[in-house]
Amino acid sequence: MHDDRFIHDPAQALDPLGEVERLNDEGIKKNRAKVGSARPSSLLYTYGPGSIMDLPNFTVMPAGLDDWERIWARRDGVPEIKAPRLREVVRMMLGTTDVQLRPHPWQPKRSNRSAEGDDLGVPSRIFPQWMRCTGCDMLGGLAQFEYTNTHPFRPDLAIFEHVGCPGRRGEKRQKQTSGKKSRRPAVPARYLLVCEQGHLDEFPYDHWVHHWQACPEAERPVLKMTDRTAGKGASATIQCAACQARRPMNEAQNDRRKLPGCRGRHPHLDAFEDNECGLETRLMLVGASNLWFPATQSIIVMPETKDEQATSRADDVRTALGEDLADAATWPKSALRRLLGSQGIDLSGDSDDELDALLVAAAQPVVTVERQAERLRDWDPVDLLVPEWIYLQKDPLGPGHRDEASGLVLSWRDRDAHLPKKITRVLAVEKLRKVNALVGFTRVDDMDRAGDLPSRLVPLTRKRPKWTVATEDRGEGIFLQLDEAAVADWEGHVLKSRLWAAHRDANRRNFWRRFSETAKSVEPDSRLKPPRYWLVHTLAHVIIREAAMTCGYGAASLSERLYAWPAAEGRPPSAGLLICTTASDSDGTLGGLVQLSQPERLAELVNGALYRAERCSSDPICANRTPRDNEDFLHGAACHCCAMASETSCERANRFLDRRFLLDLPCGEGLGFFDHVS
Template sequence: MTRSPSPIPYPPSPRYRVGEVRPSQLLHTFGVGAIIDLPHLSVMVMGLDDWSPAYATEIGEERLLLAVQEQLGPQVKSLRVPPIQPEGSDNPFDGSAQIGVPVATFPRWMLCPYCRLLAPRDSDLFQLKSDNFRPDRTRYVHANCTKPGAPPTVLPARFLVACEKGHLDDFPWHYFVHQGPSSCTGALRLLELGVSGEATDIIVKCDACGAQRRMSDAFGEEGKHAMPACRGRHPHLRDFAEHGCDQQMKAILLGASNSWFGLTLTALAVPTAVDTVGQLVEAHWVILEKVSSREVLQAFRAIGQLQAFVQISDDALWAEIERKHGGGSNASAEPRSLKAPEWQVFTNPTSAPRLPDFQVTDVAPPPAYRHVLERIVLVEKLREVAACIGFTRITSPGDFAESGELPADHRAPLSRKPPLWVPAVEVRGEGIFFQFDEQAIQTWEHQPAVQAFERQVFQAHVNWRRTRRLPEPMAGFPGVRLLLLHSFAHAMIRQLALECGYTVASLRERIYALPPTEDEGPMAGVLLYTAAPDSEGTLGGLVSLGAPHILGRHITGALDAMRLCASDPLCAEHTPLTGPQTLHGAACHACLFVPETSCERGNRYLDRSLLVPTVERSDLSFFGGSV
């Protein structure tokens, strides 16, 4: 999508297009507060205060909106797609060329590759060269460089500082090279002694006083003492933390993967109304919630906004709208879990309506697995909506707790004030839902060997949380049921990708695992699906593998592949207690791990010995040795 940036984060200035990214990338890769590395620039996506919601289309998904409000407050009124430039707007001087997501130059320190001068962008040493017809050529140049000919294009400084509370700042170059506060105002130069690019071969030097220091001094435990205290800066908000920050700065590299981790909530758009009118109103509530009277309803019908309700009278439609406005909708009684309504629909597919964005078909499980699988549901069409609620730096959300217990001060805000809307994207796809037999699951869970293994994983879970100094180390344990379903999901993702036409990274999992003791339990199911912003996610290649005679072959192939790993016997001998940093057993990149974009749990809580016998043990396998 079109980017419409402000080149500096202070006074208003001319706006230039500098690049394009997809809407989905603005949620999962380059969201608010993230740094985008462009061909000649490094820019940061600004906070929602600078966005223009007038060009951001609203997305209707009431369950997800309620979940977002629970996290950010009731003032959040809508989910919106990031602003997108209209199709066919090729004129760079047209007003539509300014539609996009605002960004600002960051880091603000830049380096001349020829004379090695290191200076901030606003030092008047660098000039902006824009190209309205080729945004990718927008760059800064060092106009007074000693290089003969055209002035060289400067590069962003590759070192930054950040803290675990989401703050990010320019590297303190003067403080670092002078080993503390200094009144010296000499020019700085960043010199490379070798060709490796490693920090040990890079020196920052002051021209005036001759002070110099290796960049390797900024990293590691000793590097913490070389850094000043965190200033609490949020460059995406042009602001500093109100009460400062008590964290120590940590040096990171520009483009480091730990500089930004998005926090997103995801929901599948499933129907919750029981009647046809209610389902249609639910699907078009983004439009109908603006209807405040019969007259407005008639006006909407007259301008063609209610084409889906041609067969429904005004009386019936108005009655349903009044019921939702009055709190009589199913949403008012929504369970807090986003997955509970999805489970109810997938486990009762015959009562689910066939809507444009949701179609399911119940099929028989493969004959060889009817003793463990109760139902297979082909999800021919589905819609997934994801919303961004914040982000973290240095440490990913999964490193805090699997149950989502993220400290409030570690989540960086999207705006200076509580947001009235949050960015969201919707994608469409297809999938296969596996419902496991609850009795078979409970019988397996009560086996002595499985219970002993669960205690072992629980101890590893406690150790893992204590290592990270998380409150209540014994909280958030998902149970051995989730380990089984999670391992099965990964095995099937790797197997189905061989034939369905999608890559492993294009497939995702959604685990439904709750014991009977939980309020919304019991649940024991897995949804494997693909969702993409274009037609790739709905080609039918995944659903076509759900036929009983085809799916049985793939389940058998997936389980057979889990018996032996290329890393055995080391992989099979691994247990969750092998080290304090692991939460998986017999699992590795050669057998069970998948891309983290496909996994709900960051490749944790996995063990293939729960599926089938391995070379190390055979007393835990749910599917036994006869598959």
């Protein structure tokens, strides 16, 4: 990814804080830069770069990471989140030789009215910039409205207003006593154009109403957007006040051939693709759920092996020294130690010879961009989970065994006699650290619906990225491991069943109907999770539902991490799950979930979950749900009454669930893994 791929005007650089300072120096009553706030998790999964965030009075789009550099430049140092395994995967997916994981530009305040962190924030652009007056329906650009944001502690009051609004009937709306001009709020015009390659553009209302011709009466005619049937799709009508031309928006919704071709615009980068896209566009509303899908990767940070530690330290030194790496060997060791220490690299335990060896390792050739692309083609997301599974197979050295580097705290738990025998191992994960990184996003299709993910991924920067945004959460959890021999035997039986054949056929129909046109080269069966995944996934959901009743956390605050894959070259088989809850503040969570790992309480929890899974208020319809004929749903005996979970809990959007794989239900072909629970 290079700058010459995009057409961009550096003179239009986004610098909200610099603009505020300029206005202040000129003695102008300043409009403040801060317009809202959000949690780090929402800025990663819901409102990341390229998305549209709905504020009380208008909408904004977080800018690409290039524009964040001006925010970080206001500080002496840039914090970094340490997660070497995740960093390696992010480096591969971004196609770069090196990359850092950085948190959002934020600093906590001692009080609501203190000034700490006022120079930090996520830079954003007003988007879309076509707005409609709520008083007279005038449709125009930002320049036709007045922006006000002067209250230092109420960014929610930031607003665009139409000054001198005449109202819908044409009469001046003025207070006779004050003589002030009427001011009416303006709201975003909600229609956009989007293409499958992730480009996004504003709707060309002026060209649309005149059928792509110039207005015969005025060079810059006044437009109006009237809408009397809100909530019924593209129901607005665009009208030209000069020539009285009218055109409804539902024409654009019903016939994509009437829309212009894609111009290749990336508004979050303030740039256009060098080669015009030209794909067919589609109409989309500002709040559409398929406008922005984040592409993220996450890990539970586990202790590193000695080789991983050496590689990680070499990467840190190479990044810290940058272009000075070649000359660093000639520097005085004391100066080198001070410099690297200021970058957070601890060398207190290293001798001079070990420091020289570290510099040699850092100077080794890095993996080329071409090699990164080759690795990505062969990469399986399961590879990110394998080190976690392998480490969780090791028994803790004692109660509350803590690894200082990763922050992971594990305790062994004995099995209660009443715990189902096919659950062979239990660990209490008293403390864990989860790191999540954003690598890009898609539009129209979610990332797992596009077979050619590297080409469909919308970039976060105009140039090859040196870092990406990440979040760091701390929490707790319970790890359960199933008997591998029992799972393998059960899985072989399921693969021969009529139920599995029905699920496999439904997956193929689902793939061909709903996947991106660019995913035709992908084999549908490669996207179908194996039976053991369905088993572990369904078990995780019923346990989450049961645990929410007693652990003190809502079901939406609990999440799953599933380890379920058969043996393959380079990785052992797995069948287990981690139910966890995390929080983004430094203290993490309070221990309510991990308390359920006590032997008696865990047996009661699991047995209660399985007992409830035997029955559903939608039975017998739910218990017998099997995709047939033309149906393509990716679940069986599972619904929101019995096994489905919130989107914050489930890693697969409630796909690949079936209670018949947990327990023998009526008409379930005897495929239940667990025995009957009384």
